[in-house]
Amino acid sequence: xxxxxxxxxxxxxxxxxxxxxxxxxxxxxxxxxxxxxxxxxxxxxxxxxxxxxxxxxxxxxxxxxxxxxxxxxxxxxxxxxxxxxxxxxxxxxxxxxxxxxxxxxxxxxxxxx
Numbered sequence: 001x002x003x004x005x006x007x008x009x010x011x012x013x014x015x016x017x018x019x020x021x022x023x024x025x026x027x028x029x030x031x032x033x034x035x036x037x038x039x040x041x042x043x044x045x046x047x048x049x050x051x052x053x054x055x056x057x058x059x060x061x062x063x064x065x066x067x068x069x070x071x072x073x074x075x076x077x078x079x080x081x082x083x084x085x086x087x088x089x090x091x092x093x094x095x096x097x098x099x100x101x102x103x104x105x106x107x108x109x110x111x112x113x
Contacts, residue, residue: 002029002061002073012101021103024096028107032061033092035081038074040067 007022015022028034042062061070074088081091096105 002032015101020101022099022101023104023106024099024102025106026108027096027105028089028092030058031110032074033077033088035074035078035088037062038071038078038088040071 011022014020031037040062042058060066077091078088081088084091086094093105093107096102
């Protein structure tokens with residue numbers, strides 16, 4: 001939901017032309033789409049993870065320049081989820097797996113809760 005540029009610019013044509021399906025890795029964006037970070041704070045003890053392209057979402061989304069926009073986006077997603085009577089994580093997962101080009105959504109968790 002947050003970083004679609006690479007798919008939309010590089011992979012969409014290939015997927016359509018060849019009829020491939022996609023495997024979506026980390027559809028919850030390393031926890032950003034779970035609702036835990038909607039207030040703009042980063043919980044103490046968070047494991048530093050980077051996405052496959054080397055970007056650290058937390059450095060990007062919670063920098064001094066990016067935090068206000070991050071709170072706006074995450075709060076907007078929370079409002080949509082509330083209107084649909086689902087959690088923010090459920091909304092994000094549904095958005096990924098409902099996409100016609102997605103065959104698999106790989107989830108990873110740092111804790112069972």
